[in-house]
Amino acid sequence: MIAVARPILEVDDVTLTYVSRDGPVTALERVKLAIEEGDFVCVVGPSGCGKTTLLRIIAGFIPPTEGGVRLDGFPIHGPDPQRGVVFQQPALFPWLTVQENVEFGPKMRGAPPGRRRELAEAYLRMVRLWDFRGKPPYELSGGMQQRVAIARVLVNDPRILLMDEPFGALDALTREHLQEELLKIWKATGKTVFFITHSVEEACYLGTRILVMSPRPGRVLAAIEAPFSRQAGNGASRAVKSSPEFVALREQVLTYIWEVEG
Ligand SMILES: Nc1ncnc2c1ncn2[C@@H]1O[C@H](COP(=O)(O)OP(=O)(O)OP(=O)(O)O)[C@@H](O)[C@H]1O
């Protein structure tokens, strides 16, 4: 008998209804998905379709109205460093140095100073910012701050990385550099990633699987496999992104989105 690995993350029929002043707003309706360990899942869909809401539920920031989410088979009841969240704007502590920001999680968990420094060094080197360890975050560029935010989450050795448009506020060139860097980190660490983006090109390049969501109330309309992230990361990103296979996938995903947007 072949043993089938259990998905690392399971979203079971999640519905979320916000209570607003104008009445209830159903942001998600019976969303169902399973993510395998080591997957890089990219989520695309029209603005307001519930992507951030889904990420906040997986992060444990808000409970679903119906349904549930399980990580390694255990129900999620609240935030936990096992699920590391990276937002569009890096939420770093301005009164701490870059290194102190990265050491914050281990410190909270009681790691001794020597161990904290060792961990911070390993992850700051991974994002190539060890030389900037003594600076306050506001003296770094947006791209560098986002790399600190990634190191700060990775240092907790999370089971899954939850990223909400992490490169959305960056210029095109910095964004491409960070895509490469994230792919390298993903390959080096084997982490599972749940990544929201408005850029279909980014989703096709980074994702092993692309989920297309419907307009609100959000549902998963399509799950499309993509091969490029396992191939890419060799500095030839423009060649990959202009290849006929890549362009065909990008158009396929765009067609889904245009169809659902009517
Ligand atoms: N706290 C809230 N109270 C009421 N309604 C909310 C709340 N937060 C979000 N919504 C509504 O839920 C829907 C989904 O919002 P969400 O932020 O998840 O969308 P999104 O897909 O992330 O959009 P975008 O791509 O613009 O970031 C939207 O219609 C939004 O107006």
Ligand SMILES: [Mg+2]
């Ligand atoms: Mg959002």
